[in-house]
Amino acid sequence: xxxxxxxxxxxxxxxxxxxxxxxxxxxxxxxxxxxxxxxxxxxxxxxxxxxxxxxxxxxxxxxxxxxxxxxxxxxxxxxxxxxxxxxxxxxxxxxxxxx
Numbered sequence: 001x002x003x004x005x006x007x008x009x010x011x012x013x014x015x016x017x018x019x020x021x022x023x024x025x026x027x028x029x030x031x032x033x034x035x036x037x038x039x040x041x042x043x044x045x046x047x048x049x050x051x052x053x054x055x056x057x058x059x060x061x062x063x064x065x066x067x068x069x070x071x072x073x074x075x076x077x078x079x080x081x082x083x084x085x086x087x088x089x090x091x092x093x094x095x096x097x098x099x
Contacts, residue, residue, distance in 0.1 A: 003041040003097045005055050011039060014055060014094045024062070024088040033057045033092060041099050053099030061091040 002015045008023025027033060038053040039046055046053075064086040072081045 001042055001097055003053070003055055004039040005035045006037040006039055006049075007035055014097070016094055016097060018094045019060065020057075020092050020094065021089050022092060023090070025059075025090050027059050027062075027090075029059055029061060031059050032095075033059060038099065041097060044099075050099060053097075055094060056096045056098070057092040057094050059090060060093050062088075063091065064088050 002013055004011055004013050006012075007025070010023070012020060012022070014020060025033065033056070035055040035057065036049075036053075038050045038055060039048065041050050041053040044050050044053070065088075067084045067086050070083045070085060072083075073079055
């Protein structure tokens with residue numbers, strides 16, 4: 001059984017015991033999280049969400065992705081700008097799918 005959930009502006013296909021890296025959500029490691037924006041569950045397609053369906057998950061880790069370098073420049077104009085960015089993420093494990 002699988003479900004399609006929406007979180008952080010993105011959609012994910014999940015099954016039980018899957019590990020998933022999503023956009024950062026609030027909560028400590030080991031805390032339980034409920035995703036109630038379920039687009040599809042057990043063959044039922046929502047309009048836009050399936051009523052009564054929810055996906056339970058446990059937060060495994062809060063972290064930050066590796067640094068990427070953003071470098072901008074304009075040729076012949078002596079314009080250089082260097083900036084780094086590390087995107088925060090939350091790693092969750094799907095524990096159960098209901099509905």
